Amino acid sequence: MVYDVIVIGKGPAGISGAIYSTRANLKTLVLGKLDSMLLKADKIENYYGFENPIGGRELLETGLKQAERLGAEIVEEEVVNIEKTENFNIITVDGQYEAKTVLLATGAPVVRVPIKNLDKYEGAGVSYCTTCDGFFYRNKKVGVLGYNDFAIHEAADLLNFTQDITLFTNEMELNVSDNAKPVIEKLKVNNKKIKELGKGDILEEIVFDDGTAEDIEGLFIAFGSASSTSFALKMGIVTDGKSIIVNEKMETNIPGLYAAGDCTGVFKQVAVAVGQGAIAAREMAAYIRKK
């Protein structure tokens, strides 16, 4: 089955988009884990329509119920990749889905892993995109920094280029689905806390808090969920730093692919996100009609 709209992200931007696309009679699927920044918000006072403060989690859960009541399908699956075909293939940990249009609403880019020299080696051994850079590490010794299904997906991608892959979890507990197991068997896993990246102008080693070090030729960052930045890198979406560039219709540079909310770098507020989601849905409906 081909969905009209797949929304990636369950925060206000994505769910507002799903509400509008469902109401526009578009077959709508929402994917993603509930990991909005709002979960950390004890009380929200400035979102119009609530006389008294509302908790972030409560608002998120109400939004999900609202979208479901209106007919949106919501699935708790982590998206690890998006491929542009005639439509879009959305690859999750457990399967894949097809849609005519996609709304990226993945929230603000994940906070950078605080590892010394990570910035310094970006483009000099540190990469955020296996699809973009995997080829350059053929038969080399590489690492993947991460601990969940997204990291495993990236490692699986790298297995096309090299068999010498270490998963560096930086002390995070491994948190992966059953599907990940065959991949993990092909990886080494290192759970030590990383102190810094090191040596000259090009990345050559990872130094751990316990004083030991390990030689490495490349390190791919996949720490936490796949962010809009990861998708942008893989698909060639135009960004401005860490934010996806959209026009007033919430269109990215890829036809059929829209973005809304914090991942577009706007004022990071529920009020702004819901408006962007609504506009994106209206434009997705227009796009599908035109096609």
Place this chain on the structure above:
Amino acid sequence: MVYDVIVIGKGPAGISGAIYSTRANLKTLVLGKLDSMLLKADKIENYYGFENPIGGRELLETGLKQAERLGAEIVEEEVVNIEKTENFNIITVDGQYEAKTVLLATGAPVVRVPIKNLDKYEGAGVSYCTTCDGFFYRNKKVGVLGYNDFAIHEAADLLNFTQDITLFTNEMELNVSDNAKPVIEKLKVNNKKIKELGKGDILEEIVFDDGTAEDIEGLFIAFGSASSTSFALKMGIVTDGKSIIVNEKMETNIPGLYAAGDCTGVFKQVAVAVGQGAIAAREMAAYIRKK
């Protein structure tokens, strides 16, 4: 006292703006009558955060309480004019207020009065702006189409140019404050239902449903509340047809004057309006800080 922010309009855009400006510690006053389009909305299903539909009036009233709880001052006074001085003077029926910045959130332009040939005579006897065109009707016989304080304000303006003014209410009941009485005494009032405007290329007469007609040289339209269009005409705000042009910061072409919501011609949805209000407030805070 000089307010930091005066918001004109009590719908979602204005109140969201007031919530954010109050939270930004700006002394905020909201003016206007509660006449949002939402009053006609039986139930709203697509505004994020409400599992079950909410009535338009309920949402509006909750928003007002929320803004008041956070410290915004809300006054039920109709705004009839805005003057740019060093700050802004906001003229209401009963008085005037001063503010460093103004947020126009007056909603969608009032639906055009359905009078035959009104369009035809725009600029040829029909005007929407006494400030702009009053001078051209010195000592002429003019009419004001309207029935409330805004119409009286426009008529008072015209008294500077001519004493022969008729208020045409088009069957609406006169609904004015006590302050209007001295002005009304200087006007003729005609309550007949208007059928059409007529004669040649230039307006010369008003024809009524009862078959009678009255000669007239100019007709000023002030039917209903002062809309964003009226303010735009008086202040030289750049518009695109009936919509106020704003940039991504919600700035109009007049420094310190912002607009949000339906009056900017965007997707007319609560979700979009609240986002624009929030952004406007952030930018108003930045504007005041810079000054």
